[in-house]
Amino acid sequence: MSRKRYSKEKKHRTGEIPTGSFSDIAFLLIIYFLVATTLVKVKSIAADLPSGEKASQSQSDKTPIVNLRGIEIFFNDKKVSVELLNERLEALELGEKEPAKRVIMLESTNGTPYDNYFQALAAISAHQGVVAIVEED
Template structure:
């Protein structure tokens, strides 16, 4: 009789009821510590460093879109004061030159955007300017992509498409060494 009851006890399963509680505890811990923040930002590619000073290239003035940002965060676009809100449109018009004006770029392939800032420029303004110039190219790529393939431009596009578009409108953004005014 006693033997039988012991065998019956052995058949009993482990009580798994508390398992859920343990799992809940862990779950809550991870819920609290989780920060689902995706890292986002503007991706850029720097030019490789060379010890020799770069060769001075002779460029036609019409092919250069110079943007200067001074230590007071003011913009000088092609020699005149400008506002950041109009930068994107002006850059787009300069690169694409739809009306074939002779003071804008001869061809998107020849267009060069030159960005120069000061050591005292705030990072906020620098990123804002960079963002506008990048947006100009992104919008042009998008328009080109719509025209050629009828789909909006995105990073998931087949590499061949992307290459074809970037060959037509390459992004040339040259950054000059900053001037040394107004750093704290």
């Protein structure tokens, strides 16, 4: 008797999964993604800094050097503003030179803020210079 009941329960029911609201759910999810997403395109400057060991002999004296002392900028030991630095770098016409001669030394003292460093880095990179960071002894 009980066996008979068990076999009855085993019968498959024909039920359909309601899929009518699937598109509504999907579109709601799309709207959520569109609203919650923030499209950020950051602005930057590219700087390929060559790395290497310090040479025993110093580089040619003619290599331009940018010194950052706190908030002050010096170009070849002459105090300049950011605008003047841009003018000086533009006058060098680095873009027309071979890569080895595009090197601009960048030296900075302790306490130099990143803001100032970034200005110099951006100016050198914008004029196709290759930045070489000068290490302290």
